Amino acid sequence: MQVPLGFQRIFSSFPLHSWPSAPESRKPPTEPTLWIHPSNHVDGLSGDVDCLKWQAYLALRGLKNIRVRTDVHPQGAIDHRLPNLHVEGDRLLPPHGIPAWVDEKLGKQKWEGYISEAAQDESRAWVSLLQGHVHAALIFAKHPPSLKETLLEMLSPFPSFTPPTANLQSTVVPMTGFLSLLPPIGIRVDAESINTEYAQAIQALSDRLSTDKWFLGSE
């Protein structure tokens, strides 16, 4: 079945304009490059908690010559989340792949530098607390729910990628509810519980650190 002549004439006028081909992709980096959210500060530290955490991790592990990129949108990152680490061999690592790469480079530290296995285990618990309750409060303070953003999302026919507020609690609770006939729109966040849990977490951190210089007796 052929396309009718009238349609052929219309289609023949397309493309209306051809753009030049995109430049070739950059060569793989010669040095490891950490993709992070940008910051307003000139010191190169990211304004995002997760990115800043991994910048600190790489610095405290003693790694040098780590470049930083701030021009990558999260949608271009693995699982749409920054930071990512671009390393030799053109490999791109998600955040949970960074410690293994660092161990490859530097050799594995016994108990990751903690004074004992029990301290290393306890550090996992504190990391869970920080990445949960404290991180949620920081995101909430930085990205409070916006009436404009939620209304735009309600009206938009296209789903957006997971907003930062999706990490505020254990599950994503839609504003319209689970049982309503309306499709799930927006994210319902309870500010009071986030702030209460944050206060408890900070109190616990303070009690645990007490008069020590570093957590868990580290040097």
Added chain:
Amino acid sequence: MMASSTPLELFVWPGAWGLPSIDPLCLSAIIYLQLALPGQFTVIESVNPDVSPTGQFPFLKHGGRTFASFSAILEYISTLQNLDASLDTLQKSQQTAWLASAESDIGNLVSHMLFAIDANWNKLTHPAIVYDFPFPARYYSPQRIRESWKPRLESSGFWALPDIEQEDTDSKHSDDRKQKSKELKAQDRLWGVKPKDRFLRVFEREKITERAKSILDIFTRLLGDSTFFQSEQPSTLDVVVAGHILLLLIPPYPDPLLQDLLKKAYPSLVSHAERIHGQVKDASLPTSRITKRESVWSLLPNISDTDDAWLIRLRWAYLGLTIGGFAAYATSTFIRRR
């Protein structure tokens, strides 16, 4: 001592498989109340978390007050009866961290088993809850609840690919193995799984097992040879860990990936969970269920009372958009007809 004569009402997800709730935090809250205030509370089962101020279960009502997060519930109950009275400041601070780890890390394992593995969702979790939902919510709400876990499990690496059944290499009969192999190939064709993808999915299962081991190893070392985690009596940490482990241990999972791992390699955690469960399982548990008379209202967006100014503004904005849009459509139709 009870601060009010009105009973405590704990709203939770319904129970199944011999457990009073299918949610680990709800189960932990029930066990905590059974240890702290036995016989002084009522469990109210519901499948409508929209009635909660946070949109999640559990939440507690007592004396006109509502406590809507798990930590808020524990904090309030501890003012009535404190399971952690014997802990010192250091232990309490450590407990805060360990509780966060149990809820987050072991919680990921439980959620992976209940929601992420297709065989478990289709044959266990979904059938356990779907008929509790009113019509027509039963056709979309369970899937929405499953999807609500996806961001957390994806970010932690526990949102798995569709499960694949392992070939039964223990079978001594070659006919059984051939039959099983045929079934697996039929399943792959149904799911569009290519042979190389099947290999990748086996690899994914191994990765998840390794990550589960690293989490369970930590709690095993923490428990050591002790009866309870932090003292001679069960503390909040014992209750929360047991609540999560019981939901890995007891449900009859069609795909028992992490259940088998737990039973084979972590007998101390299994014994600990059974010990805590044994202290409460024979106690009477007054339970009621929210009736389906609420079913019509539950189909509308949640309009329960709230002090959240942000939520109130959003509702008015949504209502305004709806009425404004309808008015604009009606006006334009009227003008065109004239």
